[in-house]
Amino acid sequence: KQEVTQIPAALSVPEGENLVLNCSFTDSAIYNLQWFRQDPGKGLTSLLLIQSSQREQTSGRLNASLDKSSGRSTLYIAASQPGDSATYLCAVDGAEKLTFGTGTRLTIIP
Amino acid sequence: GEEVAQTPKHLVRGEGQKAKLYCAPIKGHSYVFWYQQVLKNEFKFLISFQNENVFDETGMPKERFSAKCLPNSPCSLEIQATKLEDSAVYFCASSPIPLNTGELFFGEGSRLTVL
Numbered sequence: 418k419q420e421v422t423q424i425p426a427a428l429s430v431p432e433g434e435n436l437v438l439n440c441s442f443t444d445s446a447i448y449n450l451q452w453f454r455q456d457p458g459k460g461l462t463s464l465l466l467i468q469s470s471q472r473e474q475t476s477g478r479l480n481a482s483l484d485k486s487s488g489r490s491t492l493y494i495a496a497s498q499p500g501d502s503a504t505y506l507c508a509v510d511g512a513e514k515l516t517f518g519t520g521t522r523l524t525i526i527p
Numbered sequence: 528g529e530e531v532a533q534t535p536k537h538l539v540r541g542e543g544q545k546a547k548l549y550c551a552p553i554k555g556h557s558y559v560f561w562y563q564q565v566l567k568n569e570f571k572f573l574i575s576f577q578n579e580n581v582f583d584e585t586g587m588p589k590e591r592f593s594a595k596c597l598p599n600s601p602c603s604l605e606i607q608a609t610k611l612e613d614s615a616v617y618f619c620a621s622s623p624i625p626l627n628t629g630e631l632f633f634g635e636g637s638r639l640t641v642l
Binding site for chain 2: 448451453459460461462463466506508510512513514515516517519
């Protein structure tokens with residue numbers, strides 16, 4: 418059974434800093450990995466999708482990497498802004514359904 | 528539509544009552560998924576559809592939960608005889624292609640509170 422873990426569970430950083438969120442999964446037989454953000458009381462917004470054959474994806478200040486063999490992904494956020502404050506979730510697809518991580522609650526301090 | 532639309536946003540039911548939630552996937556999306564978020568970040572897969580056919584229902588508590596996606600109608604998730612532990616936010620998501628090659632687009636969720 419796939420298990421997805423995110424570390425840390427919560428993170429507070431001053432505005433302008435670069436930061437890294439971590440995601441690990443136990444079964445490396447995945448098709449893809451997706452990073453989402455969730456704002457309080459809202460749904461999930463897709464940030465980046467990495468196919469299993471890819472090593473990284475970039476979108477603006479966000480960069481996600483994937484190391485399938487070691488079961489790890491990282492989300493790098495450059496020059497953080499208060500608007501980046503949200504919960505970030507990673508999810509892996511191994512059987513036509515997503516298994517979600519536990520999430521990292523990110524707070525950017527102005 | 529251009530987004531996954533879920534109704535109602537909030538639903539309150541007494542224990543034992545029925546609850547029914549609706550989801551209109553993005554137009555042209557053939558795949559629909561239901562997820563349950565019980566605690567803050569614990570997402571549990573319930574069921575998925577390919578058009579009107581059940582694709583995977585391994586997450587469904589079959590005794591009280593049922594779901595449908597009929598042509599020309601919103602998809603629905605129904606809970607008979609709700610229990611306190613059914614209190615959660617239920618998310619619907621859709622995708623235009625199989626999940627192993629594409630991303631999933633989520634609605635804003637329906638919050639069910641069972642008293």
